[in-house]
Amino acid sequence: xxxxVILYSVTRDRWNWRRVALWGTLGPLAVLxxxxxxxxxxxxxxxxxxxxxxxxGVALRASEQDVRFMKGEPTSREPDGTWVYDIKDSSSGQIxxxxxxxxxxxxxxxxxxxxxxxxxxxxxxxxxxxxxxxSQVSGKLGDPSDTSEKPDGSARLYSYRDYSxxxxxxxxxxxxxxxxxxxxxxxxxxxx
Numbered sequence: 001x002x003x004x005v006i007l008y009s010v011t012r013d014r015w016n017w018r019r020v021a022l023w024g025t026l027g028p029l030a031v032l033x034x035x036x037x038x039x040x041x042x043x044x045x046x047x048x049x050x051x052x053x054x055x056x057g058v059a060l061r062a063s064e065q066d067v068r069f070m071k072g073e074p075t076s077r078e079p080d081g082t083w084v085y086d087i088k089d090s091s092s093g094q095i096x097x098x099x100x101x102x103x104x105x106x107x108x109x110x111x112x113x114x115x116x117x118x119x120x121x122x123x124x125x126x127x128x129x130x131x132x133x134x135s136q137v138s139g140k141l142g143d144p145s146d147t148s149e150k151p152d153g154s155a156r157l158y159s160y161r162d163y164s165x166x167x168x169x170x171x172x173x174x175x176x177x178x179x180x181x182x183x184x185x186x187x188x189x190x191x192x
Contacts, residue, residue, distance in 0.1 A: 049126050049141055052164045055111045055179035056085075056099045056123060060164060062108045067101055074101070087119060097122060110166070110180035110187060125165050125177050132174045137167055146186035159186035 008017060053060050057070050067083070074083035080102075087097040096117040102109045115122065115130045122129060128137055137158070144158035155170040161182040168176035180187055 049163055051162065052125060052179040055125065056101075056113065058101060058108055058111050058179075060108060060179060061181055063106055064103055067108065071101075087121070089117070104181075104184050108181065109184050110178055112176060112178040114176045125167075125179070126163070128167070128174055128177065130174050130176070134169055134172050134174075137174065141165075148186065148188040150189045155189075157187050157189060161186070 075086040076084045083101040085099040086095045089096050097119040098114045100112040145161035146159040148157040157168050159166045166187050167174050
């Protein structure tokens with residue numbers, strides 16, 4: 001501080017100290033603002049939604065052999081060829097979630113997650129899970145590329161082609177969700 005006072009007293013008639021003080025405060029402040037703006041933009045860029053490439057440890061368009069290798073034999077198989085994997089609670093043995101893997105032409109068409117209770121290991125697609133409100137999903141992902149409504153109007157499936165994801169809503173909240181292959185078309189409710 002004493003050095004600054006001596007420097008000022010020796011140079012006050014030769015230097016424009018008002019300009020030196022202005023640049024000494026505004027220069028670092030401008031650099032700080034630019035760095036803060038850059039950090040904010042990087043965080044926003046990294047937090048943007050990205051297409052799902054895998055879900056439940058199953059890669060998009062994986063073959064039946066790959067799914068069997070990664071997940072093992074399914075708990076059961078439905079008549080339409082869908083593989084069902086029931087996830088059980090280790091302590092009670094109750095089913096807490098069900099994953100359905102559907103194939104088309106030998107490759108994964110979709111992986112469908114249906115919660116059945118508290119599942120501590122469930123995946124959160126884009127940070128969403130069962131119970132997430134429609135407004136939150138729409139706020140982050142925008143409008144769906146395709147929509148299907150249940151014949152009685154009680155539920156809807158929203159498919160997001162750009163993100164390879166779908167969400168099933170009932171009463172305005174997510175009930176089921178998962179990943180699908182956009183090349184095979186969006187998920188639709190059946191007429192039955």
